[in-house]
Amino acid sequence: MDINLEMINLIKGEFDIHVLIELPQTMLHANIFDLNANLNEYDSLTSFWPVAGKWQLEYLEEYFSGCESVHFVIYKPGSKLDLIKTTYKVLKFINKHKFDYLQFDDFSARQAFLLPFLKLNKRLILSIHDPIPHGGEFEWKRSVIKKMFYGKAKAFITYSSFSKDLLRKTLGLDKQVVNLNLLPYTVFRKFLxxxxxxxxxxxxxxxxxxxxxxxxxxxxxxxxxxxxxxxxxxxxxxxxxxxxxxxxxxxxxxxxxxxxxxxxxxxxxxxxxxxxxxxxxxxxxxxxxxxxxxxxxxxxxxxxxxxxxxxxxxxxxxxxxxxxxxxxxxxxxxxxxxxxxxxxxxxxxxxxxxxDQLVSKLSSSNLETLSQIYI
The missing domain is CATH 3.40.50.2000 (Glycogen Phosphorylase B;)
Known part of the structure; x- marks a missing residue:
C-alpha cells in the first residue's frame, strides 16, 4: 500500500479512481495496516469510510478523499465458499462500473480466480515490483500465476529503469512497458x-x-x-x-x-x-x-x-x-x-x-508517463 497511496494521491485529481484493497486474514498485520478486526463480521466488499474510524485508519483518509470509491475486498479465513462469494461480488462490482482500465498492483492466487471471468479487452494493466524473484525467494506457485497474468495484460508499470529492462526481456514486443519514479512514502509521517x-x-x-x-x-x-x-x-x-x-x-x-x-x-x-x-x-x-x-x-x-x-x-x-x-x-x-x-x-x-523541488519534478514526470497508458 505504501507505494500505491502516493500514486493514488497523485492521479485522483486527473482521473476517476476506484480502489479495491485485498484484505485476507494473513494481511491484518502487514505494511501500513495493523488491524485488530474479525473479518467474519464484515461484508466481502466493505467500504473504507464506515470502518475508517473503527479500524483506526483515519490517517489514510487524505489519500482516499476524492476517489470515486474505496473498498476492502475481504477474504474470510478458512472458507472456500466465502472465497467464491467474494470473487463473485468483485466481478459484479467491476462489471457494473464498466471501467476503462483495470490496474492490478502485482497479483495473487486470489486475484487469479477473477481472470477467467473478466472481459479484459486490452484494459488490464499490471504494476510489477520484481520482474524476477530475489535470491532465496523463488516460489513456483507465484511463477505459474505470473504467466497467467502476463499473457492477458495490455500494459505494464515498473518502478526502476532496471526493472523495465528486465521485464522487457520476458515480454513480447507488443506489450507496453512504462516506468514510474518512486515517491517518498509520506504515510509514514503520520506515525511521527x-x-x-x-x-x-x-x-x-x-x-x-x-x-x-x-x-x-x-x-x-x-x-x-x-x-x-x-x-x-x-x-x-x-x-x-x-x-x-x-x-x-x-x-x-x-x-x-x-x-x-x-x-x-x-x-x-x-x-x-x-x-x-x-x-x-x-x-x-x-x-x-x-x-x-x-x-x-x-x-x-x-x-x-x-x-x-x-x-x-x-x-x-x-x-x-x-x-x-x-x-x-x-x-x-x-x-x-x-x-x-x-x-x-x-x-x-x-x-x-x-x-519540495525534487518531489514536484518526479510527480510531474509520473503524470506525463501515466497519460501514455490511460488513453
Missing part, C-alpha cells in the same frame, strides 16, 4: 510523534525485511572498520526475518555494546522510530529492483547508503540525497560510512531530501 521528532539521530541502521539478498552480512562485516575510528558510534539492525534468514549473532559477539538487533516484525510506529533516531539508513543489498526502504527514509528526512545493484541506486543522488557504494563489498560500505561520519554529511543531505 513529538518524541520521535525531537530524539537524537545517533544510529546508523539497517531496517526492513531480513532476507538473504539484503546483504546484511556485508553491513555487519563493515562495522569493525568503522568502530576503529568511531568507537562510540551506535548501529541498529531491525526487521522481520524472511525465507529462513537469520542474523549471524556470532559475528556480533565482540560488538554487543555497539549494535542493537530487533529481529522481528516491526509496527509502523517502530519503523518510524528506528529511522527517526538514525542519521543514515544502509541498504547493502546484493541485488535489487528498487527499494521502498529508501522512499520511507526519504519521507522521514533520512539519507541512505546503497550498493550499486539493479535499480537500487536510481533513487539516490550520490552525495546529495545519499551515497552509493563503489562495490558490493563490506570494504566499500565501510569506506562510504566513514566518509559520511568524517565529513558530517547528515545535515546537508537532510536539507536536500526535505526540499
Amino acid at each position: 510523534t513529538h518524541h520521535t521528532v525531537e530524539q537524537e539521530r545517533g544510529y546508523i541502521s539497517f531496517v526492513g525485511r531480513l532476507s538473504q539478498y539484503k546483504g546484511i552480512d556485508l553491513f555487519i562485516e563493515a562495522l569493525p572498520t568503522i568502530l576503529k575510528e568511531f568507537p562510540d558510534q551506535k548501529f541498529m539492525i531491525a526487521g522481520r526475518p524472511a525465507f529462513g534468514y537469520a542474523v549471524d549473532s556470532s559475528k556480533l559477539a565482540n560488538m554487543a555494546s555497539s549494535v542493537s538487533v530487533m529481529e522481528r516484525h516491526l509496527s509502523n510506529q517502530e519503523i518510524v522510530d528506528v529511522i527517526s533516531k538514525s542519521k543514515l539508513i544502509v541498504c547493502p543489498y546484493l541485488e535489487a529492483t528498487q527499494s521502498g526502504v529508501v522512499m520511507t527514509a526519504y519521507a522521514l528526512g533520512c539519507p541512505v547508503l546503497v550498493t550499486n545493484t539493479g535499480g537500487l541506486a536510481e533513487s539516490v543522488l550520490d552525495n546529495y540525497t545519499g551515497m552509493v557504494a563503489k562495490a558490493i563489498s563490506s570494504d566499500a560500505i565501510a569506506a562510504k560510512i566513514l566518509d559520511f561520519l568524517k565529513l558530517n554529511l547528515y545535515q546537508d543531505m537532510h536539507a536536500h531530501i526535505t526540499g
Whole structure:
C-alpha cells in the first residue's frame, strides 16, 4: 500500500479512481495496516469510510478523499465458499462500473480466480515490483500465476529503469512497458510523534525485511572498520526475518555494546522510530529492483547508503540525497560510512531530501508517463 497511496494521491485529481484493497486474514498485520478486526463480521466488499474510524485508519483518509470509491475486498479465513462469494461480488462490482482500465498492483492466487471471468479487452494493466524473484525467494506457485497474468495484460508499470529492462526481456514486443519514479512514502509521517521528532539521530541502521539478498552480512562485516575510528558510534539492525534468514549473532559477539538487533516484525510506529533516531539508513543489498526502504527514509528526512545493484541506486543522488557504494563489498560500505561520519554529511543531505523541488519534478514526470497508458 505504501507505494500505491502516493500514486493514488497523485492521479485522483486527473482521473476517476476506484480502489479495491485485498484484505485476507494473513494481511491484518502487514505494511501500513495493523488491524485488530474479525473479518467474519464484515461484508466481502466493505467500504473504507464506515470502518475508517473503527479500524483506526483515519490517517489514510487524505489519500482516499476524492476517489470515486474505496473498498476492502475481504477474504474470510478458512472458507472456500466465502472465497467464491467474494470473487463473485468483485466481478459484479467491476462489471457494473464498466471501467476503462483495470490496474492490478502485482497479483495473487486470489486475484487469479477473477481472470477467467473478466472481459479484459486490452484494459488490464499490471504494476510489477520484481520482474524476477530475489535470491532465496523463488516460489513456483507465484511463477505459474505470473504467466497467467502476463499473457492477458495490455500494459505494464515498473518502478526502476532496471526493472523495465528486465521485464522487457520476458515480454513480447507488443506489450507496453512504462516506468514510474518512486515517491517518498509520506504515510509514514503520520506515525511521527513529538518524541520521535525531537530524539537524537545517533544510529546508523539497517531496517526492513531480513532476507538473504539484503546483504546484511556485508553491513555487519563493515562495522569493525568503522568502530576503529568511531568507537562510540551506535548501529541498529531491525526487521522481520524472511525465507529462513537469520542474523549471524556470532559475528556480533565482540560488538554487543555497539549494535542493537530487533529481529522481528516491526509496527509502523517502530519503523518510524528506528529511522527517526538514525542519521543514515544502509541498504547493502546484493541485488535489487528498487527499494521502498529508501522512499520511507526519504519521507522521514533520512539519507541512505546503497550498493550499486539493479535499480537500487536510481533513487539516490550520490552525495546529495545519499551515497552509493563503489562495490558490493563490506570494504566499500565501510569506506562510504566513514566518509559520511568524517565529513558530517547528515545535515546537508537532510536539507536536500526535505526540499519540495525534487518531489514536484518526479510527480510531474509520473503524470506525463501515466497519460501514455490511460488513453
